[in-house]
Amino acid sequence: MIRNIAILLAFQLAGETLARGFGLAVPGPVIGLGGLFAALLFLPKLAEAMRPTAEGLLAHLSLLFVPAGVGVTAHLATFAENGLALATALVGSTVLAILAGVGAFRLTARLTGGDVDE
Amino acid sequence: MNDPFELWSYLAQEPLLWLTVTLVAYVAADRIAEAAHRHPLANPVLIAIVLIAVVLGLSGTPYPTYFEGAQFVHFMLGPATVALAVPLHANLGRVKRTLLPMMVALVAGSLTAILSALGIAWAMGVRGETLLSLAPKSATAPVALGVSEAVGGEPTLTAVLVILTGITGAIVATPMLNALRITDWRARGFAVGLAAHGIGTAHAFRVNSTAGAFSGIGMGLNAILTALLAPLVVGLLF
Numbered sequence: 001m002i003r004n005i006a007i008l009l010a011f012q013l014a015g016e017t018l019a020r021g022f023g024l025a026v027p028g029p030v031i032g033l034g035g036l037f038a039a040l041l042f043l044p045k046l047a048e049a050m051r052p053t054a055e056g057l058l059a060h061l062s063l064l065f066v067p068a069g070v071g072v073t074a075h076l077a078t079f080a081e082n083g084l085a086l087a088t089a090l091v092g093s094t095v096l097a098i099l100a101g102v103g104a105f106r107l108t109a110r111l112t113g114g115d116v117d118e
Numbered sequence: 119m120n121d122p123f124e125l126w127s128y129l130a131q132e133p134l135l136w137l138t139v140t141l142v143a144y145v146a147a148d149r150i151a152e153a154a155h156r157h158p159l160a161n162p163v164l165i166a167i168v169l170i171a172v173v174l175g176l177s178g179t180p181y182p183t184y185f186e187g188a189q190f191v192h193f194m195l196g197p198a199t200v201a202l203a204v205p206l207h208a209n210l211g212r213v214k215r216t217l218l219p220m221m222v223a224l225v226a227g228s229l230t231a232i233l234s235a236l237g238i239a240w241a242m243g244v245r246g247e248t249l250l251s252l253a254p255k256s257a258t259a260p261v262a263l264g265v266s267e268a269v270g271g272e273p274t275l276t277a278v279l280v281i282l283t284g285i286t287g288a289i290v291a292t293p294m295l296n297a298l299r300i301t302d303w304r305a306r307g308f309a310v311g312l313a314a315h316g317i318g319t320a321h322a323f324r325v326n327s328t329a330g331a332f333s334g335i336g337m338g339l340n341a342i343l344t345a346l347l348a349p350l351v352v353g354l355l356f
Contacts, residue, residue, distance in 0.1 A: 026261075036200055057199045085244045091240070102306060
């Protein structure tokens with residue numbers, strides 16, 4: 001458990017160091033994700049060992065967004081002014097993005113014969 | 119008993135109080151969602167935010183004071199993002215087989231998210247910093263904040279827009295995709311992850327584990343693509 005958390009933090013730290021050191025547009029944790037994924041390709045046993053920790057952390061992923069979300073209280077003036085427009089833009093673009101993603105995925109899967117998921 | 123005012127001013131300054139409030143509000147929100155039979159509208163993140171906002175409003179606590187305590191929870195977003203490598207690796211075979219559909223869906227979905235958010239808000243009269251803060255809203259929080267700053271948005275406003283986008287995605291995805299009779303969990307998960315990042319992914323994991331894994335991939339890839347595309351789109355349009 002502790003070892004697995006240390007591994008996650010080490011990859012995040014390496015990612016942050018690369019991102020900031022080279023001024024990359026990609027954020028540190030995403031680079032860390034890529035690095036850990038590459039490491040797991042060579043160490044399948046580690047993937048098995050890290051599974052409970054990763055699953056435990058990801059099962060409560062929604063909780064981790066709560067503190068940033070409460071930031072809405074600091075922007076009430078903006079929402080009072082532009083609330084309807086922002087709500088329409090958020091709902092509209094989220095629906096459109098999901099539809100575009102699903103549509104493009106299904107269409108390409110059908111065209112390339114990768115339609116069957118087993 | 120000591121002076122209750124003194125006690126409050128001590129507690130209000132310590133991280134312990136707001137950390138506890140965050141966890142308790144989330145547990146309560148999760149119970150409420152459970153009692154509502156996981157109805158999509160009863161989103162635990164949304165309920166927890168409302169509960170905490172009410173507590174902050176009633177106690178007159180400013181957001182920065184709250185965040186002092188809640189930052190320990192916020193911090194875990196980083197390691198959780200790295201942890202997405204584990205389900206991604208577990209689905210390696212599937213990922214290899216669907217590489218091309220994922221790439222096409224990624225570009226289509228990412229561009230749609232950025233352009234439609236800017237387009238709708240612009241058409242409805244939103245301008246300036248507030249408009250630009252919308253550009254990266256489908257990307258996961260740490261990415262979106264950096265992009266917002268780079269394109270001239272307001273990062274703390276973007277953080278809120280990102281969370282609201284995630285909640286929206288988690289609420290609309292299941293009813294909408296069921297109505298469209300889309301049964302491919304790979305496509306469903308991937309699209310939700312790219313449009314609604316970690317909150318969409320958390321929802322996807324609750325619905326189906328394949329959808330959750332693909333959602334995590336969609337979120338990770340769109341984080342990278344949004345970081346590259348949003349500054350480009352904003353540069354071309356404004």
